[in-house]
Amino acid sequence: MKPPPFGYSRPESVVEALSTLASLGPDGKVLAGGQSLLPILSMRLAAPHHLVDINRLAELDYVRSDASTVRVGALARHARVLADAGARAAQPLLAQALRLVAHATIRNRGTTLGSIVHADPSGEMTAVLALLDGSVRVAGASNERQVPAGEFFRGPLESAVQAGELAVEASFPALAPRAGTAFVEVSRRHGDYAVCGVAALVEIDVDRAVVVARTAYLSVSPIPLVLDLCETAGDFAAAAALARERLDPEPDIHASADYRRHLAGVLTERALRGAHAAAVERSAHV
Amino acid sequence: MSEEERFDVRLIVNGAAHDVQVPARRLLSDCIRHDLRLTGTHVGCEHGVCGACTVLVDGVAMRSCLMLTVSADGTEITTVEGLTEPDGTLSPVQQAFEDCHGLQCGFCTPGFLTTITAGLRTNPDPSEDEARELIGGNLCRCTGYQNIVRSVLRAAELQSARDRATLAPAEGAGVAQSEGRA
């Protein structure tokens, strides 16, 4: 099928984009990479009145990293973030997750921030933002706010970005010196949305005791779910059992609830072990 | 119902400028096929999964079914028709598909050819694993992919042979010149 008719604007600056979005209000819809929005339009699952195309906003095409944060502008495509050496060094989880987002051709066009705003519970980058406790800067015509990940995801395909607003930047905290991350998932084919996926963050202290053990899940909950598994103190099999208990996945055509819970347990252990190994390796260089 | 608003768009397709007036909802794939009548670009799933419609936008592989024509205004686009040399010689990737039987029905082929062409520019000497990764986003229902993987590796060989051939005379000339000067 083809998309239904809609109006179209292509602002050349963020200021212009914000005033266009403000004047359109609920009739406006942001078009970023279009890798989620265009399939939705072509399948006629949505019929927005007017698209505001942000692909000319070169000022938002950036990835900036320093010792504390990786900042990703709204026009930075997945491929660019994945290839960014500074981002990879500051927060390795970004590249670990991005290589699992769709295929290279989709990553050439789709934006990382777009996938976060899209708030698909199967999206890798939503889990990354949630696990790291990152945030999104959201701008309106007259105000700006920084929304923490914990308040950003409202439901499946629903974020805190309101009509008339533009998400301008995602911030991902950099990795602590004695911490490590891992991202593992099971999908039917490489590049497909995952049946289940787990991102893990582990931090150890000078005596190598685990002080942080956190996981975030794909495709098992309506919004990215983060579990604090630190109480299992480095026993990752126990952590997996705890995760299985706390998760309540829904069945769908791809997997039963039981199979998803089983996968979540297996992947929890695998991701925590990977993140722990990375933390040990990294703290050798502290 | 009122006429749908149309937008002026300029596309440079395979080196030639085209000016079209299209409604905002015209997919780039439909513009290429219907407005420009370049039917080499195929449309399969129309939601980004199959890869048949892949074209190069400013040299980068993208799904033309997931792009609005208006968004592509001012870009340079290469479709499968633009891969062949001006004298009709098949490109290394096209030649490799012929050599290795990388196609049967041919429906998916344009998307593979464009994807691989761009992929070999960034990685001219892929391993077999990298070749598989490169074509991972394109579906083929005939070949079982093995011959397409072979085609990627063969295309890399053909490309480097052609690069050597075009470099060789220039190098020769350079040597002659420096000898002349000495």
Ligand SMILES: Cc1cc2nc3c(=O)[nH]c(=O)nc-3n(C[C@H](O)[C@H](O)[C@H](O)COP(=O)(O)OP(=O)(O)OC[C@H]3O[C@@H](n4cnc5c(N)ncnc54)[C@H](O)[C@@H]3O)c2cc1C
């Ligand atoms: C075949 C295929 C496979 C895929 N597989 C995966 C996968 O495995 N994992 C995964 O995570 N994703 C996958 N995707 C989706 C892909 O990552 C998209 O690029 C991403 O979800 C959306 O980013 P976009 O820039 O394309 O946004 P768009 O499609 O342009 O927009 C998506 C939504 O977000 C809104 N939006 C976007 N940017 C902003 C902004 N800056 N401010 C306000 N609103 C905004 C839009 O209005 C729209 O509602 C896949 C897509 C395809 C076609």
